[in-house]
Amino acid sequence: AADVAAIMFYGTPQPTSSSHRDAASLDGTWNFVADRDDAGGGKNYHTGLPASKSTTISVPASWNEQLPELDGFLGPAWYERTFWTPRAFVPGAQRCLLRFASVNYSATVFVDGEEVGGHEGGHLPFEVDVTRMLGSERTQHRLVVRVDGRLQREHVPPGGGWGGMAPGCFPNASFDFYPFCGIQRGVLLCVRPRVGLVGVALKCNLDNPPETKAVERATLVVNAAAGFTEARPRPSSAPPQEIDDSLFSFSATLLDAAGAEVAHLFADRAAAEGPGCELPLTVEAPKLWAPGTPVLHTLRIKVIRSSSGEVIDAYEQPVGLRTVEVKGDALLLNGAPVQMKGFGRHEDAPLIGRGECGAVLVRDHEIMRWCGSNSYRTAHYPYSEVDLDLADRRGVLVVSESACVGLSFGDEPEWVRKRQANAEKAVRELLERDLTRTCVVAWSVCNEPGGPLSLPGPEARALQSEGLRSLVALAKRDGSRRPVTFANVPEHCDEANRECDFLSLNEYAGWYYDVGKPLDQIRSELLAKFERLHADFGKPMMISECGADTLAGCHMVAPGLWSEEFQMELMGVYASLLGAQPWLFGVHFWNLTDFRSTQMHIRAGGLNMKGLFTRDRQPKMAAHHIRKLWAAA
Numbered sequence: 001a002a003d004v005a006a007i008m009f010y011g012t013p014q015p016t017s018s019s020h021r022d023a024a025s026l027d028g029t030w031n032f033v034a035d036r037d038d039a040g041g042g043k044n045y046h047t048g049l050p051a052s053k054s055t056t057i058s059v060p061a062s063w064n065e066q067l068p069e070l071d072g073f074l075g076p077a078w079y080e081r082t083f084w085t086p087r088a089f090v091p092g093a094q095r096c097l098l099r100f101a102s103v104n105y106s107a108t109v110f111v112d113g114e115e116v117g118g119h120e121g122g123h124l125p126f127e128v129d130v131t132r133m134l135g136s137e138r139t140q141h142r143l144v145v146r147v148d149g150r151l152q153r154e155h156v157p158p159g160g161g162w163g164g165m166a167p168g169c170f171p172n173a174s175f176d177f178y179p180f181c182g183i184q185r186g187v188l189l190c191v192r193p194r195v196g197l198v199g200v201a202l203k204c205n206l207d208n209p210p211e212t213k214a215v216e217r218a219t220l221v222v223n224a225a226a227g228f229t230e231a232r233p234r235p236s237s238a239p240p241q242e243i244d245d246s247l248f249s250f251s252a253t254l255l256d257a258a259g260a261e262v263a264h265l266f267a268d269r270a271a272a273e274g275p276g277c278e279l280p281l282t283v284e285a286p287k288l289w290a291p292g293t294p295v296l297h298t299l300r301i302k303v304i305r306s307s308s309g310e311v312i313d314a315y316e317q318p319v320g321l322r323t324v325e326v327k328g329d330a331l332l333l334n335g336a337p338v339q340m341k342g343f344g345r346h347e348d349a350p351l352i353g354r355g356e357c358g359a360v361l362v363r364d365h366e367i368m369r370w371c372g373s374n375s376y377r378t379a380h381y382p383y384s385e386v387d388l389d390l391a392d393r394r395g396v397l398v399v400s401e402s403a404c405v406g407l408s409f410g411d412e413p414e415w416v417r418k419r420q421a422n423a424e425k426a427v428r429e430l431l432e433r434d435l436t437r438t439c440v441v442a443w444s445v446c447n448e449p450g451g452p453l454s455l456p457g458p459e460a461r462a463l464q465s466e467g468l469r470s471l472v473a474l475a476k477r478d479g480s481r482r483p484v485t486f487a488n489v490p491e492h493c494d495e496a497n498r499e500c501d502f503l504s505l506n507e508y509a510g511w512y513y514d515v516g517k518p519l520d521q522i523r524s525e526l527l528a529k530f531e532r533l534h535a536d537f538g539k540p541m542m543i544s545e546c547g548a549d550t551l552a553g554c555h556m557v558a559p560g561l562w563s564e565e566f567q568m569e570l571m572g573v574y575a576s577l578l579g580a581q582p583w584l585f586g587v588h589f590w591n592l593t594d595f596r597s598t599q600m601h602i603r604a605g606g607l608n609m610k611g612l613f614t615r616d617r618q619p620k621m622a623a624h625h626i627r628k629l630w631a632a633a
Contacts (some may be wrong), residue, residue, distance in 0.1 A: 010199025062353025196313030289320025294395030542586030
């Protein structure tokens with residue numbers, strides 16, 4: 001059988017428990033050693049950490065805030081815990097894998113002293129197959145993970161400090177946020193059939209007759225692929241295991257919120273053309289997913305052995321019926337224009353750093369709702385799957401962004417080539433994780449590439465255009481045809497922006513420049529600038545960032561920089577641009593909350609203070625102001 005991943009993108013099935021699958025958490029307190037002299041390999045830390053050097057640490061969370069002495073330390077470090085062989089595990093019929101939702105930046109995984117796998121690149125999940133290490137008897141095993149977050153020029157995002165704001169910063173990043181390190185999201189021990197469901201792709205079509213606004217029917221096209229349930233993403237050095245997938249049949253069932261069946265279909269893979277098996281599920285008088293009405297259905301997929309009728313795998317996930325597209329100058333959701341009001345964010349909170357914490361994520365979604373927001377961008381990396389679960393359930397529109405921030409195309413060709421390969425890997429893995437997410441309505445393949453310090457000449461600019469076109473083309477392999485964009489400073493728009501479906505513009509007039517200029521003049525000049533861009537590129541656009549650093553509690557009768565009054569008035573100007581032209585469909589403020597950055601002279605207290613809320617999620621004046629404006633709209 002062909003490797004379906006090479007033909008089209010399939011979403012990787014989400015980790016779940018069902019009649020045929022199980023997922024058990026390994027989160028909690030682990031043993032930990034900071035390996036400051038990088039000597040742990042020679043000291044056999046992979047076989048077990050020495051008690052005399054170990055401390056305890058919580059997983060998931062960044063080590064930089066849990067242990068204050070490790071602020072600024074980026075690795076390497078070692079984690080250790082034990083786990084048991086799952087009950088009733090059948091090695092010949094099942095597969096057992098360790099799944100790490102995010103380790104920053106690189107991880108090497110050992111079980112019982114033997115290296116079993118690893119991954120490079122934070123913010124996205126990876127799996128390690130440990131089936132051969134386990135027997136059918138319930139025994140205990142030692143898990144050790146070496147984590148290295150040291151910044152390198154070929155990484156995504158990169159180190160090196162060439163960004164316009166970052167030279168001389170500590171740690172030496174090329175991006176304006178703190179490079180938190182560690183096992184930062186949950187760890188699962190997963191059991192699934194050795195052969196079963198390996199990929200899912202979804203596309204929704206709405207039947208909307210011209211004479212009526214009511215949607216009479218929706219068709220959710222499910223494309224399912226079966227095969228060996230290998231660890232994902234598969235290492236490039238490991239060839240795919242081939243299997244004759246014509247031996248399988250599939251059934252797909254859609255249940256409404258009350259659990260009643262609304263659509264069902266059975267299909268024989270042997271009769272299908274191309275990879276996978278297509279199962280169109282048609283729903284009459286459907287309830288659609290949208291902000292304000294986040295109706296979720298349950299999709300159940302079964303893989304059946306055709307010869308015997310035996311169900312060999314069963315999987316389910318929530319899914320909303322909705323369409324999204326760019327048509328003319330509008331972003332359409334379910335066929336109707338939609339405005340995006342919201343924020344750029346960061347996964348950042350005291351004590352946990354970039355660690356996954358359900359309570360923090362609920363608070364973030366709640367303060368966005370309080371403001372009247374309906375959307376956010378996952379700046380500048382993919383966010384936690386728990387975060388996306390909340391967005392699915394709350395009806396929040398998400399622009400899912402890759403970790404390709406701070407890319408340079410003006411340094412040595414070797415670094416450009418390696419970084420581009422890592423950037424493409426990051427986009428590919430992002431699509432594989434989020435492809436079946438209802439809340440994800442667009443892809444952003446990178447943020448603010450290039451700039452004056454990393455584009456010294458025409459040759460580098462040509463390399464940038466080529467590299468960015470490649471990322472955009474990769475994202476457009478999404479069979480559901482989500483819109484594709486990338487965020488850029490208006491003055492740095494690239495020829496690759498012409499390949500995007502809409503422009504995302506990071507604009508800081510009134511803060512980084514035009515300081516002291518009357519706000520009404522700033523507004524008129526911004527609108528004129530956007531009109532020129534629209535005439536040039538012919539694309540609808542959104543303001544993907546706008547902001548001003550603000551010291552909470554700083555007040556001025558005559559509003560000036562850093563005061564709450566100035567931020568409130570300037571953000572009001574940007575809010576007024578939403579819908580000022582029919583092609584200006586969105587405004588996202590930067591940022592929802594204050595967040596940590598690297599140490600540099602423009603980041604007092606090590607914080608970027610552009611949040612409309614403080615780092616501990618309390619509102620500044622601007623948050624109250626935007627709440628009133630959006631409520632009135």
